Amino acid sequence: MANKYIIDFNVFIQGKNFHYHFAFCEGFWDWVHEGFDKGVIYSIGKVRAELLEGKKGDEARRWTEEMPDGFFLDDVGDAAVMKEYAHCMQWANADKHYQPAALARFADVKRADAFLLAYARAHGHIVVTQELSQPEKKKEVPIPDAALKIGNIKTVTIYELLRAHARPTFVFKP
Template sequence: MKYLLDANTYIEAKNRYYGMDFCPAYWDWLDAEFETGNIASIDAVRLELEKGNKEDELRIWCKSHRAHFIANNDAATQTILADIVNYLMTHEYNVGNRDGFIQGADPWLIAKAKASGATVVSHEAQRVPQTKKVKVPNICAEFGVPCITTFELLRILNARFVSA
């Protein structure tokens, strides 16, 4: 895969601009791009999206599309994850934010992207230097992992959602 999707790309799509009820073409596009090997996500993201008690559309979709979420427990990814955690622990980040970041899927996503040469796709905005808040684009930049938004991805892959 060339692009790994962050949990927030699925959540934002479902809740806002590509709702499953009015834009099923987006979700079909995800299926098609997964089949071509262009996009995927990781198991840690799937677990984040599936947790909770509410059976919403996204949770149901994730359960029926498990193949879209690849393993993130390989040795190379784990080694890079350790480097990311070490970096976070030795820099002056907000402790609560840092610890929440470490416990989530984001460091795994960045580590898997670096290990596989993929680009991270996230809706998080990069923070200014010296920020105390951990953000995906900042950590990607620190580790030499490209990071783009969903909208950039759609343009790169020439997505088209048109009615017949």
């Protein structure tokens, strides 16, 4: 069975603002869509909600609104995800490494991070994020470090995903 990936909000926002701006790299966005068509690339409802907070006319918001049903997977309506979300919150409540404000931000139900981890743990998907492991950090909870501490969750960067599934022209490679 092929790996399935769920993409973090920061991949889309950094992509839109920098590396894969719609003005010169629309192929990236087509590649994401093709990855979805192939049953490999997704995101979750919480990421969709964050993207829809963009201003009217924002290209990432427009792209989000145009993505087909099923790309943004149901997170809060999925009992298995909510069970794992509770597990993530138990870890956050017991963790002594991170500052309380960092853990409160991680636990904010409007943010996608904990839901991405819960979805990945519940369904075996790999989280794609631009965040890197920073074990010494205390003021934020980097997704890769939370994934390690929570357990049974793999993370990769968008660049690792592109190396595995993109040709140099952003044509999807199964």
